Amino acid sequence: MYKFSKRVPADGTDAVGAILKAAADPQVISFAGGLPAPELFPVAEMQAAVDRAFEKHGRELMQYGAAKGVTELRELIAQYVKEKENVDVSVENVLVTTGSEQVLDLVAKAFVDEGDTVLMEQPTYLCAVDVFKSFGANFVGVEMDDDGMDMADLEAKLKAHPEAKLIYTVPNFQNPTGRTMTAERRQKLVELAAKYDVYVLEDNPYGQIRFAGEQVPALKSYDQSGHVFYMGTFSKILAPGFRIGWVVADEQVIDKLTVLKQSADLHTDNLAQYAVPEFFAANDVDAHVKKISDLYGKRKDLMLTGIKKYFPDNVKYTNPEGGMFLWVEVPGVDDTVALFKECLKHNVAFVPGDPFFAGATQPGTFRLNYSNMEEDKIEQGLKKLGAALKAATAK
Numbered sequence: 001m002y003k004f005s006k007r008v009p010a011d012g013t014d015a016v017g018a019i020l021k022a023a024a025d026p027q028v029i030s031f032a033g034g035l036p037a038p039e040l041f042p043v044a045e046m047q048a049a050v051d052r053a054f055e056k057h058g059r060e061l062m063q064y065g066a067a068k069g070v071t072e073l074r075e076l077i078a079q080y081v082k083e084k085e086n087v088d089v090s091v092e093n094v095l096v097t098t099g100s101e102q103v104l105d106l107v108a109k110a111f112v113d114e115g116d117t118v119l120m121e122q123p124t125y126l127c128a129v130d131v132f133k134s135f136g137a138n139f140v141g142v143e144m145d146d147d148g149m150d151m152a153d154l155e156a157k158l159k160a161h162p163e164a165k166l167i168y169t170v171p172n173f174q175n176p177t178g179r180t181m182t183a184e185r186r187q188k189l190v191e192l193a194a195k196y197d198v199y200v201l202e203d204n205p206y207g208q209i210r211f212a213g214e215q216v217p218a219l220k221s222y223d224q225s226g227h228v229f230y231m232g233t234f235s236k237i238l239a240p241g242f243r244i245g246w247v248v249a250d251e252q253v254i255d256k257l258t259v260l261k262q263s264a265d266l267h268t269d270n271l272a273q274y275a276v277p278e279f280f281a282a283n284d285v286d287a288h289v290k291k292i293s294d295l296y297g298k299r300k301d302l303m304l305t306g307i308k309k310y311f312p313d314n315v316k317y318t319n320p321e322g323g324m325f326l327w328v329e330v331p332g333v334d335d336t337v338a339l340f341k342e343c344l345k346h347n348v349a350f351v352p353g354d355p356f357f358a359g360a361t362q363p364g365t366f367r368l369n370y371s372n373m374e375e376d377k378i379e380q381g382l383k384k385l386g387a388a389l390k391a392a393t394a395k
């Protein structure tokens with residue numbers, strides 16, 4: 001049999017893959033996925049941008065390129081982060097990556113040795129758990145509530161784990177909960193990172209998709225000591241298929257990440273890198289992002305209406321101000337996977353909470369996606385889900 005490395009997950013551990021497969025049955029209304037709404041992809045505009053990129057840069061874009069990325073795109077990202085997040089950043093602080101997912105891999109490779117401690121919200125983005133796990137990280141979960149990571153718990157954990165190396169957080173409309181960290185907590189987190197000399201990986205794929213409330217400053221905007229590494233992406237505001245993400249950090253960190261990126265894939269696809277600045281030059285991107293936010297806001301509202309109408313009264317749920325997900329907690333359930341199976345019998349699906357926890361799970365929790373579901377199906381799906389939850393909890 002093949003002698004795979006320790007990094008390769010054991011067979012049968014891709015719980016989410018199995019769930020998505022089960023939920024893919026056309027009979028099933030699935031809130032399990034995590035995709036943007038494809039009807040808002042700017043297909044014609046992006047096609048025109050690709051054509052212009054070819055016309056202007058044909059040979060360069062077909063040639064090998066620089067590991068740090070195409071200069072025009074790095075300048076655009078620096079400008080975008082400055083404008084949207086008030087982060088003082090120059091082009092030297094930007095590395096273009098193959099989706100922001102690659103940042104998780106590069107940062108883990110650069111900072112996490114076998115046995116190093118990584119602190120993360122409980123629950124958190126499950127692919128981040130998988131990446132850090134593959135580098136042998138020791139996880140310490142930090143409690144969270146509707147205002148994001150709990151700072152008292154974080155400080156207690158930092159004291160208890162002086163070996164801690166990295167704090168990973170999704171501060172805006174977190175995947176999976178939809179929660180947003182308050183400005184006070186962000187400021188405190190950055191202070192604690194400097195005090196305990198721990199790095200922070202700020203993962204912000206959803207920040208621009210805000211449909212309610214006021215924007216909260218990025219952790220990176222409070223960072224005076226270079227402890228925060230900020231990662232972003234065009235996946236949710238343009239299209240995930242182009243795989244354009246980035247990391248913003250001190251030059252010294254960017255240089256090391258660049259060396260590691262070079263070993264991983266030499267550089268990110270040039271066609272996508274040249275096309276994005278062309279798209280920005282010819283289109284009102286803010287108006288496009290507003291369209292996305294408005295649609296997701298409408299779908300989230302419909303989802304909440306359905307939850308209130310059809311779910312058992314004791315069910316708790318988050319009310320996100322942006323992003324693509326909300327989080328449900330059904331009291332009295334001790335086996336979330338059994339709950340999932342019961343719901344599947346009613347032809348409706350979600351992602352059970354368990355894989356989002358690096359340590360102890362919180363039974364009865366699950367994630368619902370609203371961005372990729374037509375409005376009439378939201379109502380139908382929640383009706384089925386409500387009936388399934390009532391059936392499951394009555395047992």
Ligand SMILES: Cc1ncc(COP(=O)(O)O)c(C=O)c1O
Pocket residue numbers: 034098099100101102125170175203205232233234235240243244245
């Ligand atoms: C929290 C979080 N981080 C990172 C990513 C990776 O996104 P991408 O690689 O498309 O930029 C995702 C994708 O869904 C995500 O939810």
